Amino acid sequence: MSQKVKNPEEFEAPITEHLAELRIRLFRSLVAVIIATLVVFVKVDIFFELFKEPLRKVFPDLKLVALTPTESFFTAFKIALLVGFVVASPFVFYQIWKFIEPALYEEEKKLVVPFVFFTTVFFISGALFAYFGVLPLAIKFLLTFGYTQLDVEAMISVSSYISFVVRLILAFGITFELPVILSLLARLGLVTPEALSKFRPYFVVAAFTLAALLTPPDVVSQVFLAMPLIVFYEISIIMAKILYPRSERSKENQV
Structure with a gap:
């Protein structure tokens, strides 16, 4: 007897459902980050001062400069995007978990709360470690080396400085x-x-x-x-x- 060939849609349905679910989760995460970014952007000057603090601690008289007309605006947006992602991170981690949850057993699904909690705590801990510990030391070492060893006076653009800070904070947040x-x-x-x-x-x-x-x-x-x-x-x-x-x-x- 010949075996009945199953409808290809029976095989495709689970894949299309997973892709649709992934698209929904990504969209929700993106919307959360965008909303948080826009809210932060309204008060971005407060966060800019916080980002400048590690530099101010070791070189209080050093001023940041803008080398292009658009540099200040895009730097402010970069700050808002990073802070917005941190603010939205619990929701983003929750969406990641909800995507993989259907593949887990009931006992494993109970891990959702600890997973969201600890991913958020460890990411923020890494960011704070970079901000309070690593950034001041790295800035002091790099600028002092340039001045003492090469007789180079520092003139740092606001974009390069914020990129340096953002990259370091994200690296430590992800590492943690x-x-x-x-x-x-x-x-x-x-x-x-x-x-x-x-x-x-x-x-x-x-x-x-x-x-x-x-x-x-x-x-x-x-x-x-x-x-x-x-x-x-x-x-x-x-x-x-x-x-x-x-x-x-x-x-x-x-x-």
């Missing part, structure tokens, strides 16, 4: 998400503590490579980003051992 992501993957049984331990030497190299790509080209920023990455990786291994499902471990032992 590592324990949350790896812990979640371990809890879902997608990675094992043993695999993370074996990958440790390669991760150290990857950490410094990633730090060189994400941060401005100075040793201070790169070291300050690579070291937390390595520390967080070790924390992730410990968390993976705690959170890895016992059922998965039992299956591995039986094999």
Whole structure:
């Protein structure tokens, strides 16, 4: 007997549904970021002063300059976009979770609140670490080096300075998400503590490579980003051992 061929739409429906769901989640996240950005833009001068504070701490007399007529406007927009993303990040992380939620078991779905909470907390913690710790040290080192070693007097454009600050803050914010992501993957049984331990030497190299790509080209920023990455990786291994499902471990032992 010949087998009945199923309607291709039966295969395509799940894919189209996933794509439609992804489009909706992305659209909602984008709208949230845009709204938050516009709200922040109204009071962007307050945030601009906050962004200038790390520079003001180490070089209080140094003034930022605008080299083109449009530079100040686009710099203000860049600040509003970053702050708007941070403000909207809990909603964005929630949308990410809701997209992957249908593929999870009921027990795994209970992780939504911890996931949104910890991703938000760790991202903001990384941003604050960069703002209060790394930025003043990096600025002082770079400008002092130029002045003492090369006899170069600093005249920094507002765009280049804000780009430097934004890049560093985003790099640290994303880096601080590592324990949350790896812990979640371990809890879902997608990675094992043993695999993370074996990958440790390669991760150290990857950490410094990633730090060189994400941060401005100075040793201070790169070291300050690579070291937390390595520390967080070790924390992730410990968390993976705690959170890895016992059922998965039992299956591995039986094999």
